[in-house]
Amino acid sequence: MKIRKDPGLTFDDVLLVPRRSNIRSRKDVSTAARLTSTITLQMPIVSANMDTVTETRMAIAMSRAGGIGILHRFMSIERQVEMVMRVKRAESMVVEEPLSIQPDATVREARVMMAEAEVGGLIVVGPESRLLGMVTARDVLLAPDSAASVSSVMTPAEKLFTAQEGETLESARALLHEHRIEKLPLVDAAGRVTGLITAQDIVKIEDHPNATKDGRGRLMVGVAVGVRADDLDRAVACVEAGADVLVLDIAHGHSEHTMDMVTRLKKRLSVPVIAGNVATPAGVLDLAAAGADAVKVGVGAGSICITRIVTGFGVPQLTAIAECAEEGQRLNVPIIADGGVRTSGDLVKALAAGASTVMLGSMLAGTDESPGAPVVKDGRRYKVVRGMASLSANVQRRAVDKGEVSEEDYAEVVPEGVEAIVPYRGSVNDILHQLVGGLRSGLSYAGAASIADLWDKAEFIQMSQAGMTESGSHDVGRI
Numbered sequence: 001m002k003i004r005k006d007p008g009l010t011f012d013d014v015l016l017v018p019r020r021s022n023i024r025s026r027k028d029v030s031t032a033a034r035l036t037s038t039i040t041l042q043m044p045i046v047s048a049n050m051d052t053v054t055e056t057r058m059a060i061a062m063s064r065a066g067g068i069g070i071l072h073r074f075m076s077i078e079r080q081v082e083m084v085m086r087v088k089r090a091e092s093m094v095v096e097e098p099l100s101i102q103p104d105a106t107v108r109e110a111r112v113m114m115a116e117a118e119v120g121g122l123i124v125v126g127p128e129s130r131l132l133g134m135v136t137a138r139d140v141l142l143a144p145d146s147a148a149s150v151s152s153v154m155t156p157a158e159k160l161f162t163a164q165e166g167e168t169l170e171s172a173r174a175l176l177h178e179h180r181i182e183k184l185p186l187v188d189a190a191g192r193v194t195g196l197i198t199a200q201d202i203v204k205i206e207d208h209p210n211a212t213k214d215g216r217g218r219l220m221v222g223v224a225v226g227v228r229a230d231d232l233d234r235a236v237a238c239v240e241a242g243a244d245v246l247v248l249d250i251a252h253g254h255s256e257h258t259m260d261m262v263t264r265l266k267k268r269l270s271v272p273v274i275a276g277n278v279a280t281p282a283g284v285l286d287l288a289a290a291g292a293d294a295v296k297v298g299v300g301a302g303s304i305c306i307t308r309i310v311t312g313f314g315v316p317q318l319t320a321i322a323e324c325a326e327e328g329q330r331l332n333v334p335i336i337a338d339g340g341v342r343t344s345g346d347l348v349k350a351l352a353a354g355a356s357t358v359m360l361g362s363m364l365a366g367t368d369e370s371p372g373a374p375v376v377k378d379g380r381r382y383k384v385v386r387g388m389a390s391l392s393a394n395v396q397r398r399a400v401d402k403g404e405v406s407e408e409d410y411a412e413v414v415p416e417g418v419e420a421i422v423p424y425r426g427s428v429n430d431i432l433h434q435l436v437g438g439l440r441s442g443l444s445y446a447g448a449a450s451i452a453d454l455w456d457k458a459e460f461i462q463m464s465q466a467g468m469t470e471s472g473s474h475d476v477g478r479i
């Protein structure tokens, strides 16, 4: 037996000591950070792969804001693939395979297709994808005869403005404005459709200058995978659908089956692989040696975790981050601090301790973009958040796997997470705005121009209980 004598620290045990600063404005600092060696985020925040946190809507919002969302894995492969495709379709400079319809299809079919795909128009094509026209929601909205052909309501090709492949954003923007149109089909020399530029996409690009984009101008998205037999198929299918990064997320990530899976994923696929969770430098070293491109740190720190109570294992989160980050920096492997962040101050402390990015669960679970609807309790609105190792999540998983659950299933589960509620908080963008604002302020208190600069300059001071009390608002009535 070995007993470490230092107590280990977490966020509330420390404060950062202010330093002389030459930062004149919070705008002068950079919040950019490496998620992996090849992916940089303008906002160092990742939404957790939990089924009460990240599905399509959250992933889109996170990526637009400059972070990234990791789609959870507690669903069928088909559903996860569909979510990846929805994020990838959410915006792009050029829609590469615009939805198309045949001229002899009916108005009814066009309506259904637009509604299902949530698009406002379809390209009408003939043989070999030759452009014949375009039909929009307005063309079919009040069309009296649902059985009429699309060709009878469409705008024919000769009346459409088109552009060639390779059109630049500036010139497409000018054309769309000049002709007061919303969609610009791209065609090759033979008149075949090769893409579509929409005014809406241009607006989205301009509205979200920090968005996390892939090489084709599409939002980036990550997917979580496990170590089960079909998880390699899951990873392959999601990457084929466009997933940009894989997150191999195992409660005890410092295990041989996690390392084997990292190696298998890296051998098979070319996207970066994040692996975790670990809480020690040895864990970082082993996962990096197996091929991980970033390592997720945190065992039992999450708001809904009871791993430390149930198993007796864990490392206080600030110590875990600091020790793992030292190893990560030595190996040039970014660290993602996962769990326990409740405020922008905690976010700054996690980064100052050496993390490159921070994963958030409960902080984002109360928003419009998280899955599920708000529930009302005592006249206030809340949303549900649950640990992925909670009783209900475990039982639901068994139900999906086996098609039914029995009393034995309930009895067999040893939960390491709980189900809880968090206040409903509206749009995730408001929370992200506060977090990034707090981070910018934090960087200026440290005199740090960037997160890497913060690593060098951060000095922590340990807190007493009295210091803690002084840190919150005190001796005043809260309204």
Ligand code: XMP
Binding pocket: 048, 049, 050, 277, 298, 299, 300, 301, 302, 303, 304, 305, 306, 307, 308, 338, 339, 340, 341, 359, 360, 361, 362, 363, 386, 387, 388, 389, 390, 416, 417, 418
């Ligand atoms: P926060 O504090 O941001 O933490 O809500 C999110 C992280 O918690 C982890 N997680 C769990 N840990 N039992 C655990 O011990 C669970 O059931 C559980 N579910 C999620 C996970 O790392 C997540 O990102």
